[in-house]
Amino acid sequence: MTRLLLALGLWLSCATATAHTMSVSHLQVTTAERDDTVRLELDLAVRDLALTFALDANGDDQVTWGELTAIRPQIEQLVANQVQVARGGADCTLAPGNFALRRYDDGAYAALDMQASCAGAGPISIGYHLFFDRDAQHRALLTLRSKDGVTTAIASPSTRTVTIGDQSGGNPFIDFLREGVHHILIGYDHLAFLLSLLLPAVLIRKGRLWQPVSSFKVALWHVAAIVTAFTLAHSITLTAAALGWVTPASRWIEAAIAASVLLAALNNLWPVVTRRLWLVGFAFGLVHGFGFAGALSELGLPAGARVVSLLGFNLGVELGQLAVVAVALPLLFVARRTRWYARFGMPAVSLAIAALAAWWLFQRLLP
Numbered sequence: 001m002t003r004l005l006l007a008l009g010l011w012l013s014c015a016t017a018t019a020h021t022m023s024v025s026h027l028q029v030t031t032a033e034r035d036d037t038v039r040l041e042l043d044l045a046v047r048d049l050a051l052t053f054a055l056d057a058n059g060d061d062q063v064t065w066g067e068l069t070a071i072r073p074q075i076e077q078l079v080a081n082q083v084q085v086a087r088g089g090a091d092c093t094l095a096p097g098n099f100a101l102r103r104y105d106d107g108a109y110a111a112l113d114m115q116a117s118c119a120g121a122g123p124i125s126i127g128y129h130l131f132f133d134r135d136a137q138h139r140a141l142l143t144l145r146s147k148d149g150v151t152t153a154i155a156s157p158s159t160r161t162v163t164i165g166d167q168s169g170g171n172p173f174i175d176f177l178r179e180g181v182h183h184i185l186i187g188y189d190h191l192a193f194l195l196s197l198l199l200p201a202v203l204i205r206k207g208r209l210w211q212p213v214s215s216f217k218v219a220l221w222h223v224a225a226i227v228t229a230f231t232l233a234h235s236i237t238l239t240a241a242a243l244g245w246v247t248p249a250s251r252w253i254e255a256a257i258a259a260s261v262l263l264a265a266l267n268n269l270w271p272v273v274t275r276r277l278w279l280v281g282f283a284f285g286l287v288h289g290f291g292f293a294g295a296l297s298e299l300g301l302p303a304g305a306r307v308v309s310l311l312g313f314n315l316g317v318e319l320g321q322l323a324v325v326a327v328a329l330p331l332l333f334v335a336r337r338t339r340w341y342a343r344f345g346m347p348a349v350s351l352a353i354a355a356l357a358a359w360w361l362f363q364r365l366l367p
Contacts, residue, residue, distance in 0.1 A: 023048055023131060023138040026109075027083075029124060029164070031146040038092060038116040038124065042079065043102060043109040049075065051134045065101055068110060072099050079112060084127035088120030125163045128155040137186055139179070152309075154179060173312040176296075180316020183295050184324070189257050189360060190288055191324060192353050196264035197226050197277055198328055199346045202336040205274035210342035219333050223325060225278035231321070233285025234292055235314055241293030242310050251364065253290040258360035260284035265354035269347055292317060 026043040046063050049055060053071050055063045076096045085092040097113035118124075124144060131138040140155040144164040153162040154175045184190055201222040203210040213219050240246045264280065267273055273280055296313050335341045 023135050025128075025130060025138070025140040027126065027128070027140055027142050029085075029126070029142065029144045031124070031144070038085065038087065038118055040085065040094070040112075040114040040116060042083070042112045042114065044075070044079075044112070044130070046108040046110060048131050048135070048138070049110060051131065052078065063108070068101060069099065075110060076112065078130070079114070082129040085116045085118070086120070086125040086127070087116075087118035088122035090118065090120030092116040092118040123163050125161060126155065127161045129160055132157045132160070137182075156182075172309045176309040176312035177316040177319070180313040180318075181320040181323075182316075183292070183313075184317045184320030187291075187295075189261055189357070190291070190321075192357065193257075193261045193264055193284065193288065194230070194321065194324060195328065196261060196268060196350060196353055197230075197281060198223060198325070198332060199350060200268055200271075200274075201226065201277070201329070202332045203342055203346070205271055210346070212336040212342070216330075216333055219329065219336075222277065223329055226281040227321065227325060229278040229282035230285040230288070231318055233282045234289030234317075237286050237289030238292045238296070238314055238317075239289075239310065241290050242296050243306070246290075248290050250294050253287065253294065255361060255364040256287045257291050258357050258364055260287055262354055262357035262361060265350045265357060268350035269354070 023045065025045065025048070026041075028041040030039040030041075031037075046055065046068070050063070053074060055067055055071065076099075080094055080096075083094070085094060093116065095115045095117070097115055098111075099113070100111040102109045102111045126142055128140045128142070130140070136157050138157075142153045142155060142162055142164055144151045151164050152172060152175075153164050155162050156178075200210065202213055202219045204213050204218075205211075213222075237246070241248070264284070267280070292313075296310070335345060338345070
């Protein structure tokens with residue numbers, strides 16, 4: 001039990017307030033009517049470039065257009081070294097073009113326009129290696145536009161070379177399923193909320209005391225009800241937001257998610273809801289679904305496979321969630337029998353989660 005609490009403490013210490021701010025680049029590849037010419041538009045987040053270059057030359061904590069253009073040659077050299085394009089197995093030659101600054105909801109991006117001269121023909125392969133060494137959570141959304149339509153793929157540390165534009169290219173369902181699993185495993189606030197609900201699932205409230213449940217079946221039933229309700233709820237709002245039916249302000253959604261974690265953890269310390277926790281899972285699951293949608297919007301749903309990609313991402317979230325439950329529940333069930341789990345262990349972890357959630361809430365409410 002002590003080792004379990006130490007592991008949970010280490011995990012909590014690694015959690016940050018930017019649980020949903022993903023590091024994402026966007027690379028759009030457009031084939032021209034001439035088979036030997038390919039146009040590339042690469043958008044790199046300024047915050048990612050700041051990991052490699054000293055952008056803030058005057059130290060005023062703001063990056064200006066002048067400071068960005070001053071290191072344009074270094075940025076273009078970085079891209080030339082770490083982004084490779086090939087067509088039909090033959091390497092293409094990249095030539096830099098326009099350089100601009102774009103602003104999206106999640107910040108400023110340096111936009112590079114490049115031209116690739118290709119001797120070969122056929123499927124296009126992109127070798128993408130930017131930022132992975134500094135940030136293992138970085139992703140690049142690749143989009144190919146040609147006369148045959150639009151196809152997409154995702155580059156990650158484990159998939160740095162992607163072939164797009166042929167039938168054997170990236171599968172949107174598999175790509176977004178993988179990203180759904182990845183997101184839930186790095187979504188510290190989602191995991192903290194889930195853990196807050198799991199901690200008392202192996203206990204039952206009798207009077208003013210927590211008592212261990214009688215069997216694993218009882219605990220499993222509690223967890224199944226919570227996870228099912230949470231899944232149903234966030235699937236509703238994830239779908240509604242991802243398809244553009246509802247567009248809540250991301251700042252308030254992120255704050256509401258932090259508040260849900262705080263309330264769930266405090267409920268373990270000063271119980272108000274001790275029965276039917278699945279109702280809590282459903283109510284706050286509606287809020288968390290908008291958080292999942294925010295992460296999905298950063299990746300971008302491919303135009304030709306929106307529904308398939310959405311289903312893949314949602315299923316990936318569920319698989320990641322079930323994996324966490326499969327690991328945590330047996331450990332908590334074994335720990336419930338110790339005399340100090342209900343008295344010290346569960347409250348201590350809940351207090352740590354509450355403190356972390358309060359910090360998230362404070363930061364997300366800052367103007």
